[in-house]
Amino acid sequence: MQAIVEACQAERINGEVVAVISNKADVGGLDKAAQADIPTAVLSHRDFDSREDYDAELRKLIDSFAPDIVLLAGFMRILTGDFTQHYEGRMLNIHPSLLPKYRGVNTHQRALDNGDTEHGVSVHFVTEELDGGPVVLQAVVPVFPEDSASDLQQRVHSQEHRIYPLVVQWLCTERLKLTAKGAVLDGSLLGPQGYATD
Helix, strand or coil: CHHHHHHHHCCCCCCCCCCEEECCCCCHHHHHHHHCCCCEEECCHHHCCCHHHHHHHHHHHHHHCCCCCEEECCCCCCCCHHHHHHCCCCEEEEECCCCCCCCCCCHHHHHHHCCCCEEEEEEEECCCCCCCCCEEEEEEEECCCCCCHHHHHHHHHHHHHHHHHHHHHHHHCCCEEEECCEEEECCEECECCEECCC
16 A cells, blocks of 8 residues: 555556555554545444445445545455446455465465465456456565565565556556456456566
């Protein structure tokens, strides 16, 4: 979140963060947003009887700020189909693995447990399928034999700050679109790992 706010302030993203919303009150992002004079809101999922009821209220809250796009970062909730369809093509997520590998949680430890030599992070469109929307961009980091999950998390985290603002800028400037065939950048359909260069 902080990287995206800073990229907007530096005009590397043609947009502004209009609100930061969390389902937990004790997260640092809310404090950082408030310090930057960005409106914040907390909507606890614990106050709702069902995922559907929560997502319906969350959608109302988000729409009250009239955003053009919705960005997920550390929002550890499985979203309902109605919610994801409402923001289809306008919602991105960042996930700490090289999707489709390691959907869900504990990605760094899973990479270590499986003896992977590479790990990384993916920015993808959000769809009904958990961590299953079309990948836009990935960053790869090495895995060393002595690595802990914390080491790997820090290495991945530094790459998150590089690639998420870039993809947000692509979406804000309409270079990036979600189509029935997948993610399209500058008119070209992206492959399963998203945009890549030699």
